[in-house]
Amino acid sequence: MAYDDINIRFNRDTMEIQELAHNRQVQSFLEYATQSGQKIADNVETQYGVLSSNEHVFPLTQNDQEYANCYVVSPYSAYIDYACEELRSLRSKVFILPMQGLIRGVAPILRLARVNKAIHINNWLLSTNLFPKWDGSDLTLITSKLIERFPDRFLYFRSLNHFSNKNLMACFVENGYRLIPARQVYIFDMPPSGWDRKVNTQRDMRLLETTNLLHVKNNEFKASDWDRVRELYDALYLQKYTRLNPQFTAEFLKWGQKEKLFTFEGYRDHQGVLQAIVGTFGYQGTLTAPFVGYNTKLPKSMGLYRLLMARVFRQACEIGIPLNLSAGAASFKRLRGGKPFIEYTAVYDRHLSVYRRSTMTILDTLLNLVGVPIMRKFNL
Numbered sequence: 001m002a003y004d005d006i007n008i009r010f011n012r013d014t015m016e017i018q019e020l021a022h023n024r025q026v027q028s029f030l031e032y033a034t035q036s037g038q039k040i041a042d043n044v045e046t047q048y049g050v051l052s053s054n055e056h057v058f059p060l061t062q063n064d065q066e067y068a069n070c071y072v073v074s075p076y077s078a079y080i081d082y083a084c085e086e087l088r089s090l091r092s093k094v095f096i097l098p099m100q101g102l103i104r105g106v107a108p109i110l111r112l113a114r115v116n117k118a119i120h121i122n123n124w125l126l127s128t129n130l131f132p133k134w135d136g137s138d139l140t141l142i143t144s145k146l147i148e149r150f151p152d153r154f155l156y157f158r159s160l161n162h163f164s165n166k167n168l169m170a171c172f173v174e175n176g177y178r179l180i181p182a183r184q185v186y187i188f189d190m191p192p193s194g195w196d197r198k199v200n201t202q203r204d205m206r207l208l209e210t211t212n213l214l215h216v217k218n219n220e221f222k223a224s225d226w227d228r229v230r231e232l233y234d235a236l237y238l239q240k241y242t243r244l245n246p247q248f249t250a251e252f253l254k255w256g257q258k259e260k261l262f263t264f265e266g267y268r269d270h271q272g273v274l275q276a277i278v279g280t281f282g283y284q285g286t287l288t289a290p291f292v293g294y295n296t297k298l299p300k301s302m303g304l305y306r307l308l309m310a311r312v313f314r315q316a317c318e319i320g321i322p323l324n325l326s327a328g329a330a331s332f333k334r335l336r337g338g339k340p341f342i343e344y345t346a347v348y349d350r351h352l353s354v355y356r357r358s359t360m361t362i363l364d365t366l367l368n369l370v371g372v373p374i375m376r377k378f379n380l
Contacts, residue, residue, distance in 0.1 A: 006138070006145045010049035010062060023057040025283060026050065028259045029124065030059060032252065040125055042247040046073045051121060051146075053138050058122040062150075065116050070246050072125045075115045075156065075345075077244060078182065079363065080107045085242045090378055099374075106363065113359035118154045119146060125246060126290040128185065128326045128343075129159040130283040136171030143175060147351045154360070155348040161341040163187045164286055164324065172346040178360060179344040181367045184375045186330065186338030188323040190316060195337025204310040204336070207303050213267035213275065218257065221264055226254040228274045229264070232293030240296055241328070253279065253291065262291065265311050267304070278308040280315060287316050288324045305332070330379035340379070342372055 033040060033048040046069075049060035061073050071078035083103055087096050121142075122129055146155055160169050160179070164187070169179060188195050195201060208215075221229075230250040237245040256262040257279070266277040275298060279291030289312045294304035309325075309332075316323040325333055327343070334340070347364075349357045 006051070006053045006141055008049065008051050008060070008145060008149050010047055010060070025261055026057045026059055028261050032255055032259075033059075036255070038251045038255075039249055040246075040252045041070060041072075042249060043070045043243070044073055044125060044246060045069055051142065053142055056132055056134055056138075058132075059124060061120045061123045061125070062153075063116050063118050063120075065114070067111070067116060069116070070125075071244055072123065072127070072158075072246055073118075073120060075118060075154070076107075076110055078345075079115075079367075080110065082242070082244050085244060102366070102370075106366070109359050109362065113356045115154060115359070115363075117152060118156055119150050120156045120158065121146070122157060124281075126281060126288070127245070128288045128290065128324055130281065130286050130288060130324070131159070131165060131168065132284045134168060136168050136175075139171055139175050143348055147348075151351060154352070154356075157346040158182065160344045160346055161185060161187070161324075163189075163339070163341050164322070169344065169346070175348075176350050177346040177348045178364050180347055180360075180364050181372050181375070182343045182345050183327045184330070184340050184379065185327050185343045186325045186333035187341055188313070188316065188325065188336075188338055190320055190322045192317070192337075196313075196317070198335065198337045201313065201336045204303075204306045205313070207306055208310050208314070211267070211303070211307055213269060213302075213307070216266040216268055216274070216277075218263050218265060221257060221266070223254070225266075225274055226250040229253055229266075229277050229279075229291075229293070232274065232277050232295065233291055234293070235296045236293045248291070263315070264291070265308075265315075267307060276304040276308055278311055280312060282319065282321065285321050286324055287312070287319065287321050288326060290326070305329075309336075334379070340376070342375065 030048060030050055045066050046061040046063050049062060051058045051060055063073050066074060067076050069077055071082050080103060087099055090096055122131060227250045230253060238247060257264050262279045262281055264277060264279045266274050269275050276294035278289055280287055280289045292308055298304065325338060347360060349360050
């Protein structure tokens, strides 16, 4: 493969989206991002682009500062703001206080290093970015091309783990990238290695047959449902957890389902009101569920979250591909046989100044020596 075979375009360039027809999902995503005039998420500010290399196509995002941005495009938000939110969920005040002090100490250093002056490659703006079936053989050329186009920016590849990307991660290291820990995710393999026989899993699957709620299939969502879909997502991800999560618009969710980028299922009560929804994203042999929401005011005994996860388990089994259930609800996922894996971000900074590289070295060291043990101990 030749250096000139790698192309990078941004929405300020003349982007011929139709040229990406060999990758329908990337084509659809970029068409919405660059041509619809609609936002994907209310708390995401970024510029969209595309990198094509041989048969692989990667959505790109470009940022400068934007420190009050969502973590899917802001490393500062991911490692400072989101880390502070995670600490609040811990019960040990003796542990929380020194960790908060450490994070506050690192925050101004990251700002001075301009960690948000960044290019994210393969960025779908989802909590878990799924990778194509890519061996990284063209990574050296891709990195050189990106450095030439963006000589003053960090290069980031989010959402790598040793279950799905073991060989690719080794390729990143060989090419001079750092692997910086981000969080702990839970993966269900396929064919199931016993998780389908777990007591809790089987109990959830039985709930699919006994619930009084009415199942809504992907093709049964109405045009009038999408504001409610967003409302249910917001109730869980933004109100119960943190507003740092992507604040997806109803228009984007509706469009993604219509374009078959996402598959949605849900449950209505007998008055026809949606009370729970889940949206999945399948890409290149892996399934994830970036959109989950339910009426958090209804009794826990209704098992709404259990119903939704049972739907996702069933979908993964029917398709026959592994399921990455991302982070959060760690106890729930462990009890159903989910295997924990540390998720990493591959970062390239060798073309940047000594100070900016040194700052990333500090972050790299702290997270590997302190962050990973904490994630494993507290199941973050």
